[in-house]
Amino acid sequence: MKIPFNDLKRQFCEEEKDLRQAFERVLERGWYLSGPEAVGFEKEFAEWSGSGFAVSVANGTDAIILALTALGLEPGDEVIVPSHTAPPCYHAILASGLIPAFVEIDQDYYTLDPASVEEAITENTKAVLAVHLYGQMCDMDRLVQVCKENGLYLIEDCAQAHGASYKGKPAGTMGEMGAYSFYPTKNLGALGDAGMVCGMSSRFGEELARLKQYGESERYVSTVPGVNSRMDELQAAFLRERLKRLDSHVQERNRLAALYSELLLDTPVTVPKVRPETRHAFHLYVIRCPKAADLGRFLKEHGVGSAVHYPVPGHMQPMFKLGEADCAGVSKLDFSYRLRNEILSLPFFPGLGDEEVRKVVSLIKDFYTD
Numbered sequence: 346m347k348i349p350f351n352d353l354k355r356q357f358c359e360e361e362k363d364l365r366q367a368f369e370r371v372l373e374r375g376w377y378l379s380g381p382e383a384v385g386f387e388k389e390f391a392e393w394s395g396s397g398f399a400v401s402v403a404n405g406t407d408a409i410i411l412a413l414t415a416l417g418l419e420p421g422d423e424v425i426v427p428s429h430t431a432p433p434c435y436h437a438i439l440a441s442g443l444i445p446a447f448v449e450i451d452q453d454y455y456t457l458d459p460a461s462v463e464e465a466i467t468e469n470t471k472a473v474l475a476v477h478l479y480g481q482m483c484d485m486d487r488l489v490q491v492c493k494e495n496g497l498y499l500i501e502d503c504a505q506a507h508g509a510s511y512k513g514k515p516a517g518t519m520g521e522m523g524a525y526s527f528y529p530t531k532n533l534g535a536l537g538d539a540g541m542v543c544g545m546s547s548r549f550g551e552e553l554a555r556l557k558q559y560g561e562s563e564r565y566v567s568t569v570p571g572v573n574s575r576m577d578e579l580q581a582a583f584l585r586e587r588l589k590r591l592d593s594h595v596q597e598r599n600r601l602a603a604l605y606s607e608l609l610l611d612t613p614v615t616v617p618k619v620r621p622e623t624r625h626a627f628h629l630y631v632i633r634c635p636k637a638a639d640l641g642r643f644l645k646e647h648g649v650g651s652a653v654h655y656p657v658p659g660h661m662q663p664m665f666k667l668g669e670a671d672c673a674g675v676s677k678l679d680f681s682y683r684l685r686n687e688i689l690s691l692p693f694f695p696g697l698g699d700e701e702v703r704k705v706v707s708l709i710k711d712f713y714t715d
């Protein structure tokens with residue numbers, strides 16, 4: 346039995362009829378950008394995510410870039426970001442003309458460590474990018490407090506956290522803005538690239554609407570320098586259909602995660618913890634274990650896919666060492682440095698069968714008893 350790390354086709358089979366109808370709808374209308382599908386999806390996603398506004402953009406990296414740009418920071422200002430995260434986080438900061446200040450994650454939940462954030466604050470620090478990694482919410486009470494006390498903006502990276510919440514508050518609603526990605530493998534995925542910026546204050550909503558389309562306040566009249574970052578009508582139409590199933594997909598993800606964790610009891614594997622008083626929206630199922638790289642190879646030999654998210658911490662990326670880009674922050678990030686060699690992401694996606702989860706776990710048990 347071969348078990349892929351991910352298989353998007355299984356979801357497609359379930360949704361095929363709806364997706365084909367969405368395609369037909371756009372094709373027949375003959376309107377491909379900035380039309381009723383994008384507007385409709387913005388409205389529906391704002392409602393679903395409990396946000397005051399939602400502005401559709403071309404991808405999740407642009408969502409972070411445009412959110413940071415809308416804050417109106419100065420070139421060279423620093424944005425605090427965890428070192429253990431997806432590369433787009435720090436690339437978005439660099440692309441905004443800002444400097445990533447790398448900090449540590451906490452050892453239980455792998456999200457921004459508030460104490461490390463406080464330690465990294467300098468007079469140049471202007472914002473914090475709180476990444477809800479793997480679908481796990483950051484310690485938002487403390488991060489909100491640190492930001493308030495130090496006059497920092499708080500942007501939430503929700504690219505892996507569609508459906509997560511903290512003490513009942515949805516991801517993306519506790520800082521200035523929340524950035525979402527709809528990359529195909531995310532909890533809510535398009536059939537290509539797409540992203541969204543959500544928030545509460547219409548001031549930012551209006552600024553984002555300008556920035557994403559040539560800085561225009563009206564057609565062909567630019568009041569600020571902008572870019573082209575629009576969501577295709579086709580992607581918006583697909584996403585509207587898939588949004589209807591998002592809650593049940595998140596439930597299924599969380600059920601599969603619970604099954605893995607239950608079956609992995611009494612093994613040398615550390616299973617993911619869920620922060621109390623939060624709703625985790627499992628995007629990846631990441632274990633911490635001895636000989637992680639060997640385990641990954643062993644699974645591969647037995648036809649099981651796995652991956653490492655992420656093998657190179659931000660502060661160790663060659664571009665910083667080579668002087669191609671500047672970074673700042675807490676220089677000794679021992680835990681992030683160590684963790685990258687101790688983690689493994691197991692096959693995980695809606696449509697993965699219980700018997701497949703059992704098979705993966707029995708292989709893991711074989712590996713540790715050999």
Ligand SMILES: *Cc1c(COP(=O)(O)O)cnc(C)c1O
Pocket residue numbers: 404405406407430431433434476502504505526527528538539540
């Ligand atoms: C996927 C991802 C992004 C970027 O999204 P793209 O749509 O691929 O540009 C940003 N941050 C995190 C944490 C991600 O996982």
